[in-house]
Structures are given as C-alpha cells and as structure tokens.
Amino acid sequence: MKHRRLWLAVTVAGGVFAFYVVTVGLAESITGNIEVGRLSWLRSDRMLDTLDAYVLPARSLVRVPGVDWLFELSEGFWRHVTAAPICVTYGTHFEQIPIADAPKDLMKVFRTSCPNAEVIRVSKEFSGRKGTQFISWVIRFKDDGKLREALMQNHQKVDMTYDVQNP
Numbered sequence: 001m002k003h004r005r006l007w008l009a010v011t012v013a014g015g016v017f018a019f020y021v022v023t024v025g026l027a028e029s030i031t032g033n034i035e036v037g038r039l040s041w042l043r044s045d046r047m048l049d050t051l052d053a054y055v056l057p058a059r060s061l062v063r064v065p066g067v068d069w070l071f072e073l074s075e076g077f078w079r080h081v082t083a084a085p086i087c088v089t090y091g092t093h094f095e096q097i098p099i100a101d102a103p104k105d106l107m108k109v110f111r112t113s114c115p116n117a118e119v120i121r122v123s124k125e126f127s128g129r130k131g132t133q134f135i136s137w138v139i140r141f142k143d144d145g146k147l148r149e150a151l152m153q154n155h156q157k158v159d160m161t162y163d164v165q166n167p
Contacts, residue, residue, distance in 0.1 A: 024058045025074030027051045029084035035129070036085050048129060093131055094123040094138065102137075105155045110139055113158040114150065117141040140164065 031051045033039045062068045079086065102122040110117070121140040127133050136159070137152040151160045 020057070021070045021074050023074075024055055024071060025076070025078035026082075027054045028075050029078040029082040031055075032079070032084035032086075033082060045130075090127045090129060090131075092125055092127045092135065094125055096121060096123045098122075102139075103155060106137060106152060109155060110150060110152065110158060114141065114143055114161070117143045117148075120147075 030039065030042070031048065034042050034048065034051075037043075058071050062071050078084070099119055099122050107119075110119075119139060119141045121138075123138045123140075125135040125138050127135050135153070139150045139152065141148055141150065147164045148161055149164050150158050153159055
C-alpha cells in the first residue's frame with residue numbers, strides 16, 4: 001500500500017511536469033504573437049503578466065543540467081506550429097539624470113577611461129515590454145573637440161565609445 005501511494009505520487013508529479021514542459025513553449029509563442037500584433041485581442045498587461053508568471057519556473061529550471069533541452073524543444077515546436085517570432089524588438093527610452101546624481105563609482109570608472117572628457121549628459125537607457133528593463137548607462141561627453149557617447153552596462157568598465165553626429 002505504501003509503495004502504491006509513492007508510485008502514484010511520482011506518476012502524478014511526472015505527469016504535471018510533462019504537461020508543464022509541453023505547454024510552457026506555447027506560452028512563449030503566444031507572448032511573441034501578442035507582441036507582434038497577431039493576437040491583438042489578447043493584448044493586455046494582465047494577460048502578458050500571467051504568461052510571464054507561467055514561464056517564470058521554466059526560466060529557473062532551464063539552469064538545471066539536462067533539463068534545458070526539454071524547454072528548448074517545447075519552445076521550438078510551438079514557435080514552428082504558431083509561426084511565432086523568435087525575437088521581439090522593443091523600443092528604448094532614456095531617463096536623463098543630473099550629472100551630480102550619477103553614481104560615484106560609475107563616474108570614477110568613466111573618468112579613468114576618458115580622463116580629458118567633459119561630461120555633458122548622463123542617462124539610463126531602458127527597454128522591454130514595460131520599458132523598465134535596464135540596458136545601459138549612456139554618458140554623452142566632449143573629447144578632443146568631438147561629441148561622443150560612452151555605454152556602460154555596469155560600474156566596472158566602459159563597454160563602448162562612439163562619435164555622435166550633430167543634428
């Protein structure tokens with residue numbers, strides 16, 4: 001009797017896990033189709049938040065060795081069946097902050113990389129469905145008579161600098 005209950009519990013747990021693996025790929029595909037406008041009638045923050053919550057355990061379980069391929073297989077299958085986009089590009093926006101309010105360690109690393117630069121503006125770049133996903137710090141500066149920008153994803157190094165065209 002005891003082994004029968006254990007076997008039933010393992011079978012039910014395995015069935016629930018299998019159902020989740022199969023359907024989590026569908027949730028990702030639905031999200032992609034909503035984002036590109038194919039399922040516009042489903043587009044609401046509540047629906048997208050619900051789909052994000054459903055996919056959240058899979059994003060954690062994907063780090064477990066040997067399990068990640070199951071989720072990739074499910075997502076690939078449903079993307080093929082529903083013709084969902086692989087990547088949805090979101091617009092970006094900048095939030096400018098006063099130079100004096102920029103993190104000190106960020107500015108210290110920037111000054112080390114660009115010692116003669118005159119800082120003009122410091123901004124945070126955000127993207128994502130809700131516009132809250134941090135992308136990078138953007139520091140606009142003048143150096144050797146050129147207007148330039150530096151991108152920093154963290155406070156440890158300058159990831160990229162480039163010249164800016166004056167409008």
